[in-house]
Amino acid sequence: MTRQKIYAGAKLRDIRRRLDLTQKAFAEKLEVSLPYLNQMENNHRPIAAGVVLALAQEFGLDVTELSNSESERLVSDMREALADPVFSGDDPPLADLRLVASNAPALARALLELHHAYRRTHERLASLDEALGAGGGSSHAQSPWEEVRDFFHYCDNYIDAVDRAAEHFAEGAPLVGGHPDLRRRALDALEKIGVSVRFEDNAVLRGYDPDSKFLHLSNRAPAASVTFQLLHQVALLTQGDLIGATLDLARFQSEEAAAIARIGLANYFAGAALLPYGLFQQQAQATRHDLERMADQFGASIEQVAHRLSTLQRPGAKGIPFFFVRVDQAGTITKRHSATLLQFARYGGACPLWNVHRALETPGQFLRQLAETPDGRRYLCLARDVSKPGGSFHAPIRRYAVGLGCEVQHAGSLVYADDLDLDNAKAFEPIGISCRICERTNCHQRSVPPLERRLVVDPNRRGTLPYEVEG
Incomplete structure (x- = not known):
């Protein structure tokens, strides 16, 4: 298989600026000419293999930073946004979108934010009664839920500081059958700070009273859910500074988004503690990613294991x-x-x-x-x-x-x-x-026509669909 060329000029510039080096000094360190470095930083040339090796050997950098996964996310999101009928005229070529995502990611995000604002306004105008009763809130911003979703999306769903803190917490758990008992670890941690845990026959999965320091959990819930909720409460009560610092860095636009993100970060801590990075990665390799075996070994659910596998993005130890x-x-x-x-x-x-x-x-x-x-x-x-x-x-x-x-x-x-x-x-x-941005012309399950292609409608001919998509 041909090695994929890496165009990551913006990231290469960021690395140089973090090292506080001029282009000339950086070129000398990488043993390339100044014009060649300039071409790589402006995506006129791919990152040379020798440069990747020099970044690792000379500066000890994790070369996975040069991955184009974020650019591909931006390209995918821009393609979907630009397929909206509000953008009339010819669609930008895919090569142009990749150039923008690689060279001007801030501009790409600004375009996406503008499209979010348009959709938000359009949805509110489509229901005037709802708009009039919205209490005067701004219609020109992402919803708090969307803002938090995008925060995790562009972090690769991996928050290093929270993940490592959770792994450190799990290291103090007693071993049962060779695996950490996180339920016992969480109960001990809560007892240490004066929280009493009560299991009750009710439909509320978790309820905490900060005045009495009573944590109420449902005894109807599966064991994996109970452990997860215990760890979630541990995160809220013992990791407040870490979660707060992460929220400060994220700079959410509203209190609602910050509140939702706080819950999301507590959930992240709980999942990372229940399935600690190093041990979980070892078991994933040992079982060849058998979800049922890993769920049994860690006392987790199939969904928790599957979700955790998608977050193994730690620099230098990616799964x-x-x-x-x-x-x-x-x-x-x-x-x-x-x-x-x-x-x-x-x-x-x-x-x-x-x-x-x-x-x-x-x-x-x-x-x-x-x-x-x-x-x-x-x-x-x-x-x-x-x-x-x-x-x-x-x-x-x-x-x-x-x-x-x-x-x-x-x-x-x-x-x-x-x-x-x-x-x-x-x-x-x-x-x-998604059907509206899918390029396939002969899909029998298409629900709506593709916005990027012209349609041919023949009243004298009917196939699977009442129209044909031009190739």
Whole structure:
């Protein structure tokens, strides 16, 4: 396979500025000419292999910083935004979008923020009664939920300081069967600060009274959920300074966004403590990423394990780049993250050809799919249903499906790839991202026409769709 060229001029400039070096001094350190360095910093040339090696040897830098994953996210998000009918005229070529994402990422984010503001205003105007009753809030900003979602999205869903603090916390847990007992560790930590824990027969999963220092937990919840909620409360009560510092760096635009992010960071701590980075990564490799075995070893749920696999992005110790997604019964994406080049639609549901939608039809089973996206990249995709019972006959059951996958070159490290014909091109099913930006012209499951292509409507001919998409 041909090595992918790395165009990362903006990141190369950032590295030089962090080192407080002039272009001339930096070029001398890297043993390249000044014009050549200038061309690399302006993405006129890819980063040379010798430069990558020099960055590692001369400066001890983690060369994964040069990864173009953030640029690919920006390109994917810009393509979806520019497919909106509000942008009339010819669509910018993909090469131009990649140039903007690589050379001017701040400009790309500004474009996305502008589009968010437009969509927000448009949605409010579509429901005038709701707009009049909105209390005068600004309609020209992302919703707090979207702002927090994007914060984690562009951090690769990995917060180093919080992750390491959680791992350090887990190191103090007693071992049971060779694995840390995080439930006992959390209970001890709460007792140390004077918090009393009570398990009660109620539908409220977790409730904390700061005055009495009583933490109430539902005894109807699964054991993995109870442990997670204990660790969440530990984070809120003992990691306040760390979470506060992270919120300060994020600079959220509203108190609501900061409050949502605080919960998200406490959840992050809980997941990282329940599945501590180093030990979890070792077990992932030892079991060949067998989700059921890891869930059993760590006392976690399938969803928790799958989500954690997608966050193994620690510099110098990265795991396999996975994507992770959770969808509800209507196909709406409720959680999404991708450390791969596959990026999910920001609005609407996922491609109906993807196996995650079939998981709800086959409860308790892992579905495997070899899939190919329109850009020619191939993936091994897993899907499984996830049910969250309410704990009593009358309580509603929440049903979701989770999807996990990686590019096919990593498939050999997964037990789920056994007996699959990875070399057979016909074994890969064509999938897309979102119908409105999908480039496929002959998809039988298309729900809406692609905005980037012209349509041919022939009243005398009817195929699968009432129109044809020009190639």
